[in-house]
Amino acid sequence: MGAYALAAIPLAYFVYLFLYPLASILWVSLVLEGRLDLRPFAEIVTRSSLRAAIWFSFWQATVSTLITMVVGLPAAYVFARYRFPGKGLMRAMVTIPFVLPAVVVSSAFVALLGPSGFLGLDLRHTVWAVLIAHVFYNYAVVVRTVGGLWAHLDPRIEDAARMLGAGRLRTFREVTFPLLRPALAAAASIVFLFTFTSFGVILILGGLRYATIEVEIYRQATSFLHLGLAAALAVVQLVGLTVILFVYNRYQERRSVELGLRAAVETERKPRTRGEHAFVWGTLGFTGVFLGVPLLVLVERSFRTTSGYGLGYYRALASTAGGSLFVPPVEALRNSLGFAVVATVVAVAVGLMSASVIAYRRDWSGRTLDLLIMLPLATSAVTIGLGFIVALDRPVDLRTSPWLIPLAHSLVAVPFVVRTALPVLRSVKGRLREAAAVLGAPPARVWREIDLPIVARSALVGAGFAFAISLGEFGATAFIARPDRPTVPIAIFRLLSRPGAVNSGQAMALSTVLMVVTALSIGLIERFRVGEAGEF
Amino acid sequence: MLEARGLTVRYGAVAALDGFGLTVPDARVVSVLGPSGCGKSTLLRVIAGLEPVEAGDVLWDGGSLSHVPPHRRGFGLMFQDYSLFPHLTVADNVAFGLRMAHLKGERLRVGVAEALDRVGLRGYERRSIGNLSGGEQQRVALARALAPAPRLLMLDEPLGALDRTLRERLVGELSGLFSELGLTAVYVTHDQEEAFSLADRVVIMRAGRVAQEGVPEEVWARPADEWVARFLGFANIVDAVVTDGYAQTAWGRFPVEAAAEAPGRARRDGPARLLLRTEALVPTADGALQGLVVSRVFRGGRYRVEIQVSPDVVLQMELGAEVTPGAGERVAFAVDPAGVVVF
Numbered sequence: 001m002g003a004y005a006l007a008a009i010p011l012a013y014f015v016y017l018f019l020y021p022l023a024s025i026l027w028v029s030l031v032l033e034g035r036l037d038l039r040p041f042a043e044i045v046t047r048s049s050l051r052a053a054i055w056f057s058f059w060q061a062t063v064s065t066l067i068t069m070v071v072g073l074p075a076a077y078v079f080a081r082y083r084f085p086g087k088g089l090m091r092a093m094v095t096i097p098f099v100l101p102a103v104v105v106s107s108a109f110v111a112l113l114g115p116s117g118f119l120g121l122d123l124r125h126t127v128w129a130v131l132i133a134h135v136f137y138n139y140a141v142v143v144r145t146v147g148g149l150w151a152h153l154d155p156r157i158e159d160a161a162r163m164l165g166a167g168r169l170r171t172f173r174e175v176t177f178p179l180l181r182p183a184l185a186a187a188a189s190i191v192f193l194f195t196f197t198s199f200g201v202i203l204i205l206g207g208l209r210y211a212t213i214e215v216e217i218y219r220q221a222t223s224f225l226h227l228g229l230a231a232a233l234a235v236v237q238l239v240g241l242t243v244i245l246f247v248y249n250r251y252q253e254r255r256s257v258e259l260g261l262r263a264a265v266e267t268e269r270k271p272r273t274r275g276e277h278a279f280v281w282g283t284l285g286f287t288g289v290f291l292g293v294p295l296l297v298l299v300e301r302s303f304r305t306t307s308g309y310g311l312g313y314y315r316a317l318a319s320t321a322g323g324s325l326f327v328p329p330v331e332a333l334r335n336s337l338g339f340a341v342v343a344t345v346v347a348v349a350v351g352l353m354s355a356s357v358i359a360y361r362r363d364w365s366g367r368t369l370d371l372l373i374m375l376p377l378a379t380s381a382v383t384i385g386l387g388f389i390v391a392l393d394r395p396v397d398l399r400t401s402p403w404l405i406p407l408a409h410s411l412v413a414v415p416f417v418v419r420t421a422l423p424v425l426r427s428v429k430g431r432l433r434e435a436a437a438v439l440g441a442p443p444a445r446v447w448r449e450i451d452l453p454i455v456a457r458s459a460l461v462g463a464g465f466a467f468a469i470s471l472g473e474f475g476a477t478a479f480i481a482r483p484d485r486p487t488v489p490i491a492i493f494r495l496l497s498r499p500g501a502v503n504s505g506q507a508m509a510l511s512t513v514l515m516v517v518t519a520l521s522i523g524l525i526e527r528f529r530v531g532e533a534g535e536f
Numbered sequence: 537m538l539e540a541r542g543l544t545v546r547y548g549a550v551a552a553l554d555g556f557g558l559t560v561p562d563a564r565v566v567s568v569l570g571p572s573g574c575g576k577s578t579l580l581r582v583i584a585g586l587e588p589v590e591a592g593d594v595l596w597d598g599g600s601l602s603h604v605p606p607h608r609r610g611f612g613l614m615f616q617d618y619s620l621f622p623h624l625t626v627a628d629n630v631a632f633g634l635r636m637a638h639l640k641g642e643r644l645r646v647g648v649a650e651a652l653d654r655v656g657l658r659g660y661e662r663r664s665i666g667n668l669s670g671g672e673q674q675r676v677a678l679a680r681a682l683a684p685a686p687r688l689l690m691l692d693e694p695l696g697a698l699d700r701t702l703r704e705r706l707v708g709e710l711s712g713l714f715s716e717l718g719l720t721a722v723y724v725t726h727d728q729e730e731a732f733s734l735a736d737r738v739v740i741m742r743a744g745r746v747a748q749e750g751v752p753e754e755v756w757a758r759p760a761d762e763w764v765a766r767f768l769g770f771a772n773i774v775d776a777v778v779t780d781g782y783a784q785t786a787w788g789r790f791p792v793e794a795a796a797e798a799p800g801r802a803r804r805d806g807p808a809r810l811l812l813r814t815e816a817l818v819p820t821a822d823g824a825l826q827g828l829v830v831s832r833v834f835r836g837g838r839y840r841v842e843i844q845v846s847p848d849v850v851l852q853m854e855l856g857a858e859v860t861p862g863a864g865e866r867v868a869f870a871v872d873p874a875g876v877v878v879f
Contacts, residue, residue: 431619434586437606438613440636440684445607449632454623 007361007369010354014372017411021387022238022379028390029231040232053216054236060127060212061196064134068191069184071135071290072142074283079143080150082280083268090284091144092523097291098140099465099522100515101472102200103489103496107511108298109133109205110496110504125207133201136294138191139287145190149183150176155267189248193241197380199475200489204496213237214382218478221386231390234383245378295515302508306501313509316502327484329510332491336471336514339487343409343470348463350410351417352455358418359425377415381475384408388480404480405487409470416469417462424458425451464525468518488514537561538583538688538720543592545578545744552578554744555592560688563718567735569728571767575744576724577616580690583722584613596687607636612686616693618677620665626652626676627661633684651683654713671702678710682717689721695730707733728768732756740764748799758796762879765811771852772812778878779805787845788825795876809879814840814854816875823868827851829861843867 029040044050079091097105109132113123123129158171177184199214211219213233221230271280305312317329358370376384388408392398398407436446474489481490488510495507538560545553552575560566568576581587583594585606594601601609612633621629627648634647652658655675660668668676674694681689694710695703711734714721725731731738732752740747740755747767748760759765762773776783781793792810827843830850839855853869861867 431615431617432621434581434584434606435613435615435619435621436632437586438584438609438611439633439680440607440610441632442605442607445636450621457623 006353007357007366010350010357010369011372013350014369014375017407018372018376018379018384018387021384021391024391025231025234025383025387028227029235032228037228040228041236043229044232044236049211050216050233053211053213053233056210057196057212057214057237057240060130060134060198060202060210061192064131064138064195065188065191067131068135068138068142069188072139072187073146074279075139075287076143076147076150078280078283080147080153081155081268082276083270084280084284090287094143094287094291095140096519096522097136097295098138099468099472100137100518101489102137102198102474103204103492104298104472104511104515104518105133105137105294106201106204107492107496107507108294109136109201111297111301111508112294113205114504124205125209127206127210129205130198130202130210133205134191134195134198136291137201138194139291141190141194142187145187146180146183149180151267153179153267186248189244193244193248193378196240196244197237197382197475199380199382199478200493204493213240214380214475217380217382217386218475221389221479227386227390230386234380234386237380238378238383241378241380245374298508298515299512302505302512305505313502313505314513316506317509317513327486329488329491329495329506332486332488332510333513335485336488337517339406339409340467340470342403342406343413344463344466346406346410347413347417347466347470348459351414351462351466352421352459354414355418355421355425358422373415373418376411381412381473382479384411385476385479388476399480400482402485405477406470408476408480409473410466412473412476413462413466413469416465417459420462420465421455421458424454461525464521467521471514471518471521537597538722539595539598540579540583541593541595543579543582543594544590545575545582545587546590551575551744553582553589553592556741556744556746557592558722558739558746560720560722562720564736565714565719565721565723565734566737566739567723567725567731568739568741569725569731570741570747572726574741576726576741577692578744579741580613580692580722580724583688583690584611585609610684610687612681612684612689614677614681614689614691614694616696618673620673620676620680622665624665625661626657626663626665626668629665629676630679630683633680637684647683651679654682655679656709670697671706674698674706682713687720689719691721691723693725694723695727696725703730710734740767742767750799754799758799758877759811760799762809762811765877765879770811770813772814772817773879774810774812774849774851776808776810777806778808783808783810783876785846785849787827787849790825790871790873792871792873792876792878794873795878798877798879811877811879812851812871813875813877814852816872817851817853817869818872819853819855820868820870823870825870826866826868829863829865829867832860832863841867843869 030036030038032039044054075094079087079094084090109129110124113121113129113132123132153176158175196212197214198212199218202210202212202215203218206215213236217230217233217237220226220233271277302313303309303311317333319328354369354373358366358373360366385408388404389399392404398404432450433446436450437443441449472489473487474493477487477490478493481487486494492507492510492514495503495510538558540556540558543553543556543558544551554575556575556579558566558568558579568579570576578587582589585594585601585604596609621632624632630648630651631644634644639647648661649658652660655678657672657675657679660672660676665673665676674697678691678694681691695706698706707730713719714734723731723734735752737750738752738755739749740760742763748755748764755764756768759768759770765773774785776785776792778784778792781791782789783792795810825845827845829841830844831842833840835854837857839857839860841853841855841861842850843853844850853867855861
């Protein structure tokens with residue numbers, strides 16, 4: 001009975017907050033005033049601006065993915081195979097852009113490439129700004145996913161190839177590359193997935209000239225109040241995403257093929273020759289500059305007021321003097337922190353319940369949840385927001401409720417909580433419990449001494465993820481945030497869309513604050529990570 | 537004293553334990569020796585209470601343990617993959633069993649320190665498990681199993697993951713520990729050298745059954761059957777017909793009057809299989825038995841020489857460095873009956 005209750009809560013959560021809104025989107029896209037109406041889909045086919053959005057989504061995602069893979073591979077190799085001072089810190093730093101909110105990354109690139117930008121050339125509203133921001137954003141995916149597997153590949157396999165007469169390049173092509181292929185495919189899938197549904201970056205850096213499907217859904221729904229068309233676009237995007245996720249899953253399954261993996265510490269070594277030193281430090285230098293400069297420029301801009309360096313923009317956050325917001329930005333910070341706490345509690349609770357069900361129950365309830373859990377990842381943030389708007393007026397009208405935003409955020413965060421907790425729960429399952437039992441621990445004590453401490457740490461990691469996700473969430477929030485209760489990303493977006501140095505300066509200041517808070521919660525993750533659980 | 541009677545565990549159609557029995561007297565080390573997959577690990581899990589049995593019983597000092605859960609048995613098990621708790625330090629791993637026995641404060645600290653001292657890991661208390669080498673993990677696992685002073689210690693291939701030199705050193709250390717602490721222990725391994733050097737008694741296990749049991753010297757001197765002989769690494773097993781104290785083979789005739797019989801086998805004339813230990817084949821200047829050297833391998837101080845004695849029989853001999861015929865040379869030898877076992 002207890003076990004079924006454990007499964008029932010997350011199941012109800014997913015049905016009400018995810019499946020029901022999704023079904024509503026499908027309904028809205030097909031049915032108008034009680035009758036089947038395929039005009040929205042016809043419009044997608046006939047209107048060139050919509051066709052362009054679909055094409056642009058695929059195009060920019062493909063190009064972003066290719067560039068990210070090529071640029072990220074050397075760093076993946078360096079982090080996987082070389083030992084150098086400050087490696088742990090560097091690795092954590094590389095992850096920061098990936099977890100930063102899209103609006104912060106966009107602010108940084110506005111500061112770097114904007115009209116009065118650091119580089120002095122205005123790349124805003126060009127595809128270059130979008131592509132560079134995407135590479136910046138997803139660099140960590142390649143370094144960590146590919147580097148993660150690379151670090152565990154037995155280097156002696158490569159040595160064996162060398163002994164058999166294969167040169168360096170040949171060894172890479174015929175041995176290393178095929179062994180890495182699952183990780184390469186996984187990394188490429190993730191990058192493609194993220195850039196395909198890119199929203200904030202395109203909206204802010206691409207301007208009106210460029211729109212992905214995601215941006216188009218948002219515009220159709222909020223600017224033109226054309227919910228049918230927005231829903232139809234969401235359905236089209238969902239189909240595309242399902243295909244991508246299917247490919248990703250296929251490769252993830254193959255990844256579990258026995259590769260004779262080694263501990264990472266066994267495969268890394270210090271650079272030896274001059275060439276190796278140059279390569280390692282060159283790659284690290286590039287990584288530092290590429291990932292560090294935009295963020296440093298962002299911080300610099302937040303302090304550079306019209307009357308020299310100072311805290312002017314930060315002070316202005318407390319007032320409505322700028323006039324572009326209904327409330328002072330500091331109010332947005334208070335909102336965001338409140339939402340993030342609620343979202344984190346909900347996400348960790350639902351996530352841990354789901355993970356326990358998946359780990360311990362091998363029947364239909366476990367398998368169904370396992371599948372359900374990952375679906376929000378396959379659904380874009382904007383789709384989730386749209387779904388909330390079209391569905392959650394029944395049975396109770398939640399659309400004006402303050403709970404709506406944290407619930408949407410928790411939905412995005414739950415998959416991360418589950419993915420961090422699941423491997424840990426599974427690893428605790430067998431041997432460690434037996435070892436504890438043999439040492440004299442009764443079952444309840446085993447749970448308290450073994451399961452709980454290990455799972456608690458992973459729950460903390462999941463909480464860090466959830467908190468960071470909630471703080472930075474933009475796509476769904478853009479739909480459902482009420483004008484008088486903005487979150488920080490919404491406030492930053494509004495400030496950035498107004499002209500003037502004061503608005504832009506406040507956006508930089510608020511982005512800096514958001515960046516610091518996000519980095520802190522991610523720092524928590526790195527601190528409490530058990531082994532390599534929670535790698536994506 | 538541990539007694540296991542008629543233990544049977546089946547995984548589908550495969551029997552991991554098939555009526556297996558085992559007795560471990562107090563303060564004795566019994567080694568269970570067998571090839572991988574013969575059911576050794578299952579045996580330990582059954583004794584520990586981690587695995588249910590279809591039939592059979594485990595008894596301690598005559599009382600059945602079938603309703604005693606693992607944590608009340610007071611047994612220690614050193615897992616093959618060590619299963620150290622990754623979220624705890626070295627000291628906390630070792631302290632775990634002591635805390636379960638309600639040790640606190642100074643006594644706990646002393647218990648941990650003693651256990652770590654015993655395995656030579658003083659100063660490792662605060663290290664985390666992930667940063668230990670294989671040998672160090674092995675020692676932590678041993679210290680963790682020993683710390684609560686279990687009434688029975690079980691070790692599942694404890695040295696299996698380690699390299700040869702380390703293994704040889706640890707065999708010596710373990711042997712010292714066992715006798716110093718007067719441990720009652722079951723030591724599972726596939727390595728006969730480990731088993732013979734550590735155990736008071738050896739049980740050879742084959743497909744979930746006892747193939748042979750005895751003190752190491754006896755098992756070595758008189759393997760129960762051909763399978764055990766081959767498992768122990770004996771290569772020369774030949775067909776013969778025994779009559780009036782002589783064995784007749786396709787390649788010659790030699791006396792076996794003084795030969796040993798496999799345990800439980802009565803001597804009688806007729807067809808038989810013979811085990812000829814390498815030391816039973818003695819080179820002579822002029823012998824009726826002859827063979828052609830087909831290979832010669834230096835084994836450090838001695839040579840292992842393979843000689844072809846008939847079209848389908850090749851025997852192995854050990855020869856000193858002074859008399860070493862090369863490949864292609866003929867060699868004459870006699871059979872010393874003291875090195876022969878009749879099956």
